[in-house]
Amino acid sequence: MKVLIISDSHGxxxxxxxxxxxxxxxxxxxxxxxxxxxxxxxSAIQGFAAVRGNCDYEERFANEVIEDVDGYRFFVAHxxxxxxxxxxxNLKYSAAEHxxxxxxxxxxxxxxxxxxxxxxxxxxxxxxxxxMRNEKTYVILEIQNKVAELTFYEPNxxxxxxxxxxxxxx
Numbered sequence: 001m002k003v004l005i006i007s008d009s010h011g012x013x014x015x016x017x018x019x020x021x022x023x024x025x026x027x028x029x030x031x032x033x034x035x036x037x038x039x040x041x042x043s044a045i046q047g048f049a050a051v052r053g054n055c056d057y058e059e060r061f062a063n064e065v066i067e068d069v070d071g072y073r074f075f076v077a078h079x080x081x082x083x084x085x086x087x088x089x090n091l092k093y094s095a096a097e098h099x100x101x102x103x104x105x106x107x108x109x110x111x112x113x114x115x116x117x118x119x120x121x122x123x124x125x126x127x128x129x130x131x132m133r134n135e136k137t138y139v140i141l142e143i144q145n146k147v148a149e150l151t152f153y154e155p156n157x158x159x160x161x162x163x164x165x166x167x168x169x170x
Contacts (some may be wrong), residue, residue: 001070002026006048006138007033007078007106008126010055013044015127015155019138020047022157027140029069033106033124034061034078053078053107066098072143075100079107079123088114088121095119101169102141102148111137113150115167120148127155135160143169 004027009016020030024047034053038045040060052061056078065076075095082090085108095103102120110132111125125137137152137160152163 001028001072001143003028003069003074003141004030004138005033005104005122005124005141006031006127007104007124008035008053008109008128009037010035010126010128011037012128012155013038013042016044019127019153019155020044023140029067029074031065031067031074031076031104033076033104034080035106049076051076051078054080064094066100070143072102073098073100074102074104076104079105084108084123088116091121092116092119111135111139111152111163113139113165113167115148115169118170120167120169122150125152135163137163146170 004023030048032048032050034051035055040058049065067074075098091103104122109126113122124139127136130136140151142149146169148167150165152160
């Protein structure tokens with residue numbers, strides 16, 4: 001199972017379309033974790049299950065998306081309503097309420113992942129305004145035999161090899 005996760009594109013359209021076209025045939029789902037700053041019917045966001053971020057004024061985006069992909073329940077939120085710049089605890093509670101094992105979020109623009117109390121938290125970073133790193137990033141999550149591998153990419157498709165992470169899922 002493969003999932004494309006992206007966030008905080010802040011108005012970029014060409015890059016979003018290129019990333020979608022690059023990966024849509026190999027992925028089972030595509031999530032945008034908010035702050036696209038696009039209308040819900042904009043062609044660049046089509047194919048993504050997208051949530052509303054603090055910079056999104058499009059009311060057709062939900063604040064949260066819960067989706068099952070190949071036996072794994074995903075909880076997707078931007079994070080601004082969960083105070084993610086200070087703690088993951090609120091996201092953890094929301095994930096538990098929905099029995100989600102994978103949480104995708106943005107808002108902080110800081111790429112990374114953690115596995116806490118059997119919940120995998122993934123922030124793909126930002127393809128426009130990264131923080132804590134120079135690379136603009138998005139991520140492909142691949143799960144095989146209960147091993148999750150996160151591969152981070154730059155918008156042009158270049159691998160950010162130093163950020164690859166693996167987690168054994170329970």
